[in-house]
Amino acid sequence: xxxxxxxxxxxxxxxxxxxxxxxxxxxxxxxxxxxxxxxxxxxxxxxxxxxxxxxxxxxxxxxxxxxxxxxxxxxxxxxxxxxxxxxxxxxxxxxxxxxxxxxxxxxxxxxxxxxxxxxxxxxxxxxxxxxxxxxxxxxxxxxxxxxxxxxxxxxxxxxxxxxxxxxxxxxxxxxxxxxxxxxxxxxxxxxxxxxxxxxxxxxxxxxxxxxxxxxxxxxxxxxxxxxxxxxxxxxxxxxxxxxxxxxxxxxxxxxxxxxxxxxxxxxxxxxxxxxxxxxxxxxxxxxxxxxxxxxxxxxxxxxxxxxxxxxxxxxxxxxxxxxxxxxxxxxxxxxxxxxxxxxxxxxxxxxxxxxxxxxxxxxxxxxxxxxxxxxxxxxxxxxxxxxxx
Numbered sequence: 001x002x003x004x005x006x007x008x009x010x011x012x013x014x015x016x017x018x019x020x021x022x023x024x025x026x027x028x029x030x031x032x033x034x035x036x037x038x039x040x041x042x043x044x045x046x047x048x049x050x051x052x053x054x055x056x057x058x059x060x061x062x063x064x065x066x067x068x069x070x071x072x073x074x075x076x077x078x079x080x081x082x083x084x085x086x087x088x089x090x091x092x093x094x095x096x097x098x099x100x101x102x103x104x105x106x107x108x109x110x111x112x113x114x115x116x117x118x119x120x121x122x123x124x125x126x127x128x129x130x131x132x133x134x135x136x137x138x139x140x141x142x143x144x145x146x147x148x149x150x151x152x153x154x155x156x157x158x159x160x161x162x163x164x165x166x167x168x169x170x171x172x173x174x175x176x177x178x179x180x181x182x183x184x185x186x187x188x189x190x191x192x193x194x195x196x197x198x199x200x201x202x203x204x205x206x207x208x209x210x211x212x213x214x215x216x217x218x219x220x221x222x223x224x225x226x227x228x229x230x231x232x233x234x235x236x237x238x239x240x241x242x243x244x245x246x247x248x249x250x251x252x253x254x255x256x257x258x259x260x261x262x263x264x265x266x267x268x269x270x271x272x273x274x275x276x277x278x279x280x281x282x283x284x285x286x287x288x289x290x291x292x293x294x295x296x297x298x299x300x301x302x303x304x305x306x307x308x309x310x311x312x313x314x315x316x317x318x319x320x321x322x323x324x325x326x327x328x329x330x331x332x333x334x335x336x337x338x339x340x341x342x343x344x345x346x347x348x349x350x351x352x353x354x355x356x357x358x359x360x361x362x363x364x365x366x367x368x369x370x371x372x373x374x375x376x377x378x379x380x381x382x383x384x385x386x387x388x389x
Contacts, residue, residue, distance in 0.1 A: 004203035006196045007065075013188040014065040017147065018073050021049060024183060025144040047144040048076040051106070052134055055081065055097035055209035057198045058149035062189065064204055066147060067104040079106040080137045080146070082130045083113040086122075086213070093209060100207060108141055123219055138184060150175055150187045153194040156244035157224045159251075168350060170255045174248030193241065262332035269321035269333065271383060272314060313388035315341045320382055322360045331357055334384075338371055342388035347372035359384060 002008060025047045051066050053059040063079055070077035079101035083094035091113065098111040114129040116122070138146050155174045162171030179185045189197060201208050216222050232240045267273075315337045322330050334356050339345050343352075348371065355369055359379045368378035377386045 004200065006199035007203050009192060009196055010061050010065045010189070010200045011069055013192055014062065014147070015069045015073075017145075017186045017188040018049065018066075018069055018075060020178075021047060021075070021145045021186070022073060046074055046076050048078055048141055049145045049147060050078045050080050050134075050138060050141065050143045051101075051147045052130075052149070053079050053081050053097055053101055054149075054211065055093060055100070056149070056211060056214075057201045057206075057208040058151055058154075058189065058194065060100070060206045060208050061197045061200045061204075062147055062149040063101055063104055063106065064200070064206055065188075067106055071105075077106050078108040078141060078143065079104075079110075080134060081109075081111050082133045083111060084116050084126050084129065085113060086116060086126070097209070110137055110141075112137060123221065135180075135184070144184075145186050146180075146184055148185055148187050149189055149197070151189045151192055151194045151197055152245045153225070153229075153241055155190055155248050156229065156241040157221055159244045159248050160224050160228060161220065166350075169251050169258075172247060173252035173255050174245070176252065190245070258328055258332060262329050262336060265321075265325055265329055266333045266336055269318045269325075270315065270337070271318050272316040313342050315386040317384040317386070318382065319360055319363075319379065319384050322384065327357075330360065334360075337384075337386050338375060338377070341375050341386040343371045343373040343375040356384075 003011070049066065049070060051059065051063045053063050066077045079098070081094050081097040081101070083090050085091070094111040094113070098109050101109045112133045114133045116129045117125045119125055119128070134146055137143070158174040159172055162174070165171060175187060175190065177187050177190055179187075198208075200206075213219060214222055215226060217226070229240065317333070317337055322333065325333065331353050335348060335353050338348055338352070338356065352371055356371075356377050359366060359369070359377065363379055366379070368376050370376055374389050375386060376389050377384065379385075
C-alpha cells in the first residue's frame with residue numbers, strides 16, 4: 001500500500017522542485033568559476049537544500065517531504081526556523097520546532113532569533129526580518145535553495161491583496177515559484193491547497209503549531225483569509241481560490257513579457273550610454289520584485305527594475321522614442337530609469353511614474369519633478385533627464 005494521497009501529493013511537489021535544483025546546481029563542479037555571490041559546491045559536495053519552518057502545518061509538511069525525498073536524489077536537507085520574538089515563549093517554540101526538524105532527519109538545523117522593526121507595518125517588518133535571516137542562514141551553510149511552504153490558498157490571498165492595492169498586473173502575479181538571488185527561494189506547494197497539506201500532516205501524525213497571528217483580525221492577510229475569501233466563495237461558489245491562483249500565473253506570464261519588452265526598449269531610448277546595446281538587459285524575472293516584495297518581503301532594487309551601475313546617478317532618455325512606446329512598456333522603462341538613477345524601488349509608486357509619464361505624453365513646459373531618493377526628473381528639449389541631486 002502506498003502513502004496517503006495527500007502525502008503522495010506533497011512528496012511529488014517537492015520531488016519536482018528538487019529535480020529543478022539538481023539541474024541548476026549539479027553535484028559536479030562547473031567548468032567555469034561561479035559568481036562570488038552564487039552558492040558554491042566545493043569539491044563536488046552534495047547540494048544542501050534548507051526548509052524554512054515555522055512549525056505550522058504548511059512548513060511541517062514541507063519539511064517531512066524534503067526529509068523523505070532529498071536523500072533519494074543525493075541531496076542534503078536542513079532546516080531553519082525563525083523566532084520573531086513577537087509572542088511570549090516564542091524562543092521555546094522555536095527550539096521545539098528545531099527539535100522536530102532534527103527528528104525528521106534534517107541536518108543542519110538552526111533556530112534564528114530576529115528583531116522585528118516597524119517600517120512598513122508589522123506584517124511587512126516581520127517578513128523583512130524573516131527573509132534577512134533566511135538569506136543569512138543560506139549563506140552561512142552554503143545552501144543552494146530554501147524551500148517555502150506557501151500554498152495555493154496563500155497565492156489567492158496575495159492576489160486579492162494586490163488587487164486591493166491597485167498596483168497593476170505585476171502585483172496580481174502573486175508569488176513566483178522561484179525567486180530571490182540565484183533562484184534561492186522555491187515554493188513547491190503553490191499548486192496544492194491548504195487542506196491537502198494539512199491532511200498530509202494528519203496522515204503522518206506530524207505535530208503542528210497554529211500561529212494565533214494567523215487568525216488575528218488585526219492583520220490584513222488574516223482578514224482576507226477568514227473574512228474576504230469565505231464571502232467571495234459564498235457569493236460566487238467554490239473555485240474562487242483556484243481561479244485567483246490561475247490569475248496569478250497568467251498575470252505573471254504577461255508581466256514577464258512586458259518586462260522583457262521594456263528592457264529592450266530601454267536599450268533603444270537611453271542616450272546616456274556609450275551605445276544603445278549597452279543598457280543592462282533584463283531576464284523574465286527582473287520585474288517581478290514589485291509583487292514578490294509585497295508578498296514575501298524580499299528587497300532587491302535590481303530585481304525591481306533596471307540594474308544600477310556603480311555611480312549611475314544620471315539617466316537620459318529620448319522623449320520621442322518614449323512617446324512611441326505603448327503605455328505599459330513606456331512606464332516600465334520610466335520606472336527602470338528612475339531606479340537606475342537612485343530612486344528606492346520600494347518607495348516608487350504608480351502615482352510617481354504617472355507624473356513622470358506626463359512629461360512625455362502631456363508636455364507643456366512643466367517644472368521638474370521630485371521622486372523618492374532625492375531623484376529629480378526634468379524635460380530638456382527632446383530628452384528626459386533623471387538624476388540624483
